[in-house]
Amino acid sequence: MTIIGSTTLVAVLLSVSGESSNLDKVHKSGSGVEEDTIQAVELFRQACESGSASGCSDLGVSYQAGNGVEVDLGKAADLYRQACEGGSATGCFNLGWMYRKGIGVEADPVRVSELYRQACEGGMVAGCLNLGLIYGNGSGVESDPARSVELYRQACEGGSVTGCVNLGWMYESGSGVELDSARAAELYRHACEDGEAKGCVNLGLMYENGSGVEADPARAAELYRQACEDGQAKGCANLGVMYGDGRGVEVDLGKAAELYRQACEDEEAIGCVNLGLMYGKGIGVESDPARAIELYHQACEDGQAKGCANLGRMYENGDGVEADPARAVELYRQACESGSAIGCFNLGLMYEDGRGVEADPARAAELYRQACEDGQAKGCANLGVMYGDGRGVEVDLGKAVELYRQACENGSAIGCFNLGMMYKNGNGVEADPARAVELYRQACELGSASGCSSLGVSYQLGNGVGVDLGKAVELYRQACEGGSASGCSSLGVSYQLGNGVEVDLGRAVELYRQACEGGSAIGCFNLGLMYKNGRGVEADPARAAELYRQACEGGQTRACVNLGWMYENGDGVEADSARAAELYRQACEGGLTNGCVYLWRM
Incomplete structure (x- = not known):
């Protein structure tokens, strides 16, 4: 099960606020008098008309929110403008909003x-914060991360967690600043201790990953719990990952x-x-593909690309819904365009x-290529195959090797296996059986049954490593149990010939x-x-012929000759000379000399 882990959050503060005081605020809040929003509006108006910028700002809030007056957004904007021109930082901020x-x-x-600049210069911390965000994303100004850092520092020192x-x-x-994980952890801790749940989430991530602090999964789990209890949904999700993996908690x-x-x-x-993954796999809950689909759909509609990708997989496989490859393509495209590397990869498979x-x-x-550049190792491996075969791109074995290496270094078992094959055969690199063995071992350890099988062959034949028939048998068994048909066949040969067993x-x-x-x-x-010769099973020529036919159709030229x-x-x-000649010709054209000899003899 692939559960999505933690992601750093950056919080945004954008809100409307007032800064009036005294009798205006007393009527507005009902403190010491009966709450009377209409009376408060009158007092705000009087204050504004008397030249109070804060009175104009509060009156603007009333018009925007419909407190004591009908909503009038244009009037609210005019009042905020008047307040801002009169020196109210809050008026500038609210007008900016x-x-x-x-x-x-x-x-x-x-x-x-x-x-926001005017609000910040007027001492409003929220103005500095939002101006920092603007410099970060380059909206209305040229992007300037260093300026964002200054503004966030000003906001932080001004009390904004x-x-x-x-x-x-x-x-x-x-x-915008030199990377300093320890300083980041300090800042997150400060925010967390001051009640900012997002700070707790991000500090939890630092403890989970050992970034800026010593790794401590238990502390990470505590911080995620704290954030979750304080209403930060991301904390709940991350704590769920910890419980699913048993990191920091049972x-x-x-x-x-x-x-x-x-x-x-x-x-x-x-x-x-x-949660969709758990319902899809029946992990921690009863399996319910239909519920998984609902959850993926909800996530996809909320802009979570992984939700679109997973929903696409359900449509591709007909899991909990009628198979619809065209709909799967649409969803993979949506995921890919939203930045999901796995979405791009899956869409690539559909096009291939x-x-x-x-x-x-x-x-x-x-x-x-897009998936590979976005960190999806399988994308690099598959692009390597395309370069190796010359499908969709010009053949370039050197490029294939480079891509397999990139995939392998990023944890792709198939990347390691394919790179091992290139070293074994000297394709795109100088042949190096010992290097091939290392790569097969790496692929095998990453879960590639083919890697285990090929490593077994290396041990059996002594290619790049010393002969060790017992080790070969162990690897063939691992490969066979992992689903490698060739591993099962090689293990069968070992039992037939007594090699290592x-x-x-x-x-x-x-x-x-x-x-x-x-x-x-x-x-x-x-x-x-075995069926032809009655070895390990009762002789059965008809069954042998059927199996040779199957093997011949799978490209085994010796089977074509035998058939x-x-x-x-x-x-x-039934005897059939024409069919015999046809099979010998097939073997001969496939490069088997015996096929040519038998064909010539006929």
């Missing part, structure tokens, strides 16, 4: 930045599901995605195979059958030989 949202005025990013969180993020990412899949549910209900889309969309190898290669023809037959059913042509061929001989001699099949 309206220009940002395009409420009561036409949206104007440049004007927004001017007004959100400013401290955002400043921490700048230090953690090295944006594994408790039911608790993980409960936390993901809580996060999802609080509109944290990643909680919906992870022509499922739900017309086959387009060049487009597949582009998508694999005692001879056991019955076990050999069983393994060849497993290999053949798993799609291994050599497994079918070997099983055919040809059976047709020539009427052994297990």
